[in-house]
Amino acid sequence: MVELADIGVLGLAVMGANLARNAARKGFGVAVYNRHGGRTDDLINEFGSEGRFTPSKTIADFVASIARPRPIIIMVKAGKPVDDVIEELIPHLDEGDIIIDGGNSLFTDTNRRFHYLTEKKLRFIGMGVSGGEEGALEGPSMMPGGTREAYARIEPIVTKMAAQVDGEPCCTYIGTEGSGHFVKMVHNGIEYADMQLITEAYDLFKTVYGLEAPAIADIFADWNEGELNSYLIEITAAVLRKVDDTGKPLVDSIVDEAEQKGTGRWTAQSALDLGIPLTSITEAVFARALSARRTERAAVEARFPHGDVAKRAPSAAEIDAIKDALYASKIVAYAQGFEQLQVAAQQYGWELKLGEISTIWRGGCIIRARFLNRIREAYASGTGGGNLLLQDYFADAVIKAEASWRKVVGLAVAEGIPVPAFASSLAYYDGLRRARGPANLLQGLRDYFGAHTYGRLDKPGKFHTRWSQDGSEVKTSD
Numbered sequence: 033m034v035e036l037a038d039i040g041v042l043g044l045a046v047m048g049a050n051l052a053r054n055a056a057r058k059g060f061g062v063a064v065y066n067r068h069g070g071r072t073d074d075l076i077n078e079f080g081s082e083g084r085f086t087p088s089k090t091i092a093d094f095v096a097s098i099a100r101p102r103p104i105i106i107m108v109k110a111g112k113p114v115d116d117v118i119e120e121l122i123p124h125l126d127e128g129d130i131i132i133d134g135g136n137s138l139f140t141d142t143n144r145r146f147h148y149l150t151e152k153k154l155r156f157i158g159m160g161v162s163g164g165e166e167g168a169l170e171g172p173s174m175m176p177g178g179t180r181e182a183y184a185r186i187e188p189i190v191t192k193m194a195a196q197v198d199g200e201p202c203c204t205y206i207g208t209e210g211s212g213h214f215v216k217m218v219h220n221g222i223e224y225a226d227m228q229l230i231t232e233a234y235d236l237f238k239t240v241y242g243l244e245a246p247a248i249a250d251i252f253a254d255w256n257e258g259e260l261n262s263y264l265i266e267i268t269a270a271v272l273r274k275v276d277d278t279g280k281p282l283v284d285s286i287v288d289e290a291e292q293k294g295t296g297r298w299t300a301q302s303a304l305d306l307g308i309p310l311t312s313i314t315e316a317v318f319a320r321a322l323s324a325r326r327t328e329r330a331a332v333e334a335r336f337p338h339g340d341v342a343k344r345a346p347s348a349a350e351i352d353a354i355k356d357a358l359y360a361s362k363i364v365a366y367a368q369g370f371e372q373l374q375v376a377a378q379q380y381g382w383e384l385k386l387g388e389i390s391t392i393w394r395g396g397c398i399i400r401a402r403f404l405n406r407i408r409e410a411y412a413s414g415t416g417g418g419n420l421l422l423q424d425y426f427a428d429a430v431i432k433a434e435a436s437w438r439k440v441v442g443l444a445v446a447e448g449i450p451v452p453a454f455a456s457s458l459a460y461y462d463g464l465r466r467a468r469g470p471a472n473l474l475q476g477l478r479d480y481f482g483a484h485t486y487g488r489l490d491k492p493g494k495f496h497t498r499w500s501q502d503g504s505e506v507k508t509s510d
């Protein structure tokens with residue numbers, strides 16, 4: 033009798049194929065299927081000896097080859113393909129089978145699919161997966177959302193497939209509905225901010241100080257030894273060090289147009305819906321949009337040429353100042369991202385455990401970093417409610433970095449180098465630490481043109497001034 037597979041993987045492009053190999057290497061029987069069978073053949077021909085694979089050329093055979101209740105990871109392009117695949121699967125499934133969408137789906141789509149499949153007595157898990165091609169194979173960070181009992185069925189498999197840090201799997205139950213994909217979306221938003229901050233530091237070293245890529249690589253490699261230690265800082269050094277077949281740094285020949293698949297934009301859109309000042313991530317999304325206007329940028333540069341920047345090698349103190357600016361801005365980006373998780377949890381009725389989320393982001397995923405241990409500690413100590421900036425470790429780090437942060441933003445502004453993520457993070461910090469800001473005037477203006485009313489510091493209630501009439505003030509509510 034043929035042994036049934038423990039899990040199925042449908043969609044065998046880079047992520048699906050590597051997740052299937054990961055599961056097989058961990059000893060699970062893995063059923064595999066791809067719409068175009070060539071990918072299935074390639075996987076089996078190249079890696080079939082790595083474990084117990086059951087390849088199929090039809091969905092019916094694929095489903096039939098998995099032990100019930102069947103856990104099936106679908107790893108296809110986000111959007112309509114996910115709905116198409118779900119519809120193709122449904123006629124072949126039995127009550128209690130579990131479809132696990134491991135792609136980067138929009139969380140509202142996952143909410144919809146969760147309820148749709150629940151009505152059909154099928155179970156649905158929206159599972160964020162981070163780590164790219166290598167992580168999928170070696171151990172990603174996984175963020176599964178759905179019912180707790182559906183998660184219990186897949187837990188022994190996914191916790192074994194996930195990256196492990198200090199003996200703990202980088203996978204935990206996130207919550208119901210689309211919460212797993214929401215958390216992955218915010219992860220990606222933070223990834224956008226992290227990368228934007230790195231490129232701003234690179235731009236300063238290159239454009240203001242005239243450093244070549246290998247010298248900048250050395251700086252990032254050095255930073256990776258300290259508190260900035262992270263996967264993205266590590267690979268920045270590797271990318272900057274790479275030379276092409278002409279012997280020149282590859283990075284100097286890469287087109288300066290950032291692409292995006294949507295998760296950063298969704299994070300910013302969600303922040304607007306939830307009313308969260310998610311400035312660092314949103315600026316990172318806008319910076320990608322501006323970078324994509326390459327032809328327009330060339331034309332505008334011709335009309336508004338830059339003056340020459342007097343380039344000179346940076347002193348050790350100037351390098352440290354950029355490091356401080358990057359670190360403080362990073363703290364702000366994470367504080368904003370974690371606030372978004374907190375507010376979403378309240379808004380959508382999800383019990384997101386921020387300590388556990390920071391724990392599973394410590395390994396496997398793109399934003400893995402030493403820094404996440406600090407966030408985990410803040411939540412573990414029970415003092416993690418509210419803004420992360422107020423936690424002692426982060427507050428001390430920002431206070432220590434503040435003078436350098438201002439200097440670096442000032443230098444960039446003076447030299448005409450855009451640093452939107454450094455600057456907006458600093459503006460957020462400055463805005464947040466002012467008990468009294470200038471919105472009193474704004475309220476006055478709103479009341480003037482639209483009778484929108486305002487509150488007063490000296491008495492309770494809401495008021496309107498008859499600005500263009502007799503100038504008198506009326507109380508509009510208590």
Ligand SMILES: NC(=O)C1=CN([C@@H]2O[C@H](COP(=O)(O)OP(=O)(O)OC[C@H]3O[C@@H](n4cnc5c(N)ncnc54)[C@H](OP(=O)(O)O)[C@@H]3O)[C@@H](O)[C@H]2O)C=CC1
Nearest residue numbers: 043044045046047048067068107108109110113135136164
């Ligand atoms: N690449 C990465 O680093 C990461 C990707 N992700 C997410 O994981 C998912 C998979 O990513 P990736 O591996 O890069 O692959 P792609 O996003 O490039 O998707 C390709 C896969 O989708 C399948 N597909 C597309 N349309 C359909 C359809 N209508 N019906 C059935 N199958 C379809 C393709 O099948 P066929 O071969 O037949 O065309 C192929 O298997 C995506 O949601 C992505 O956003 C998540 C983390 C990291």
Ligand SMILES: O=C(CO)[C@H](O)[C@H](O)COP(=O)(O)O
Nearest residue numbers: 162163164292293294295398
């Ligand atoms: O999910 C990921 C990592 O966590 C992907 O790499 C992500 O799709 C990259 O996003 P973009 O193409 O928008 O930069």
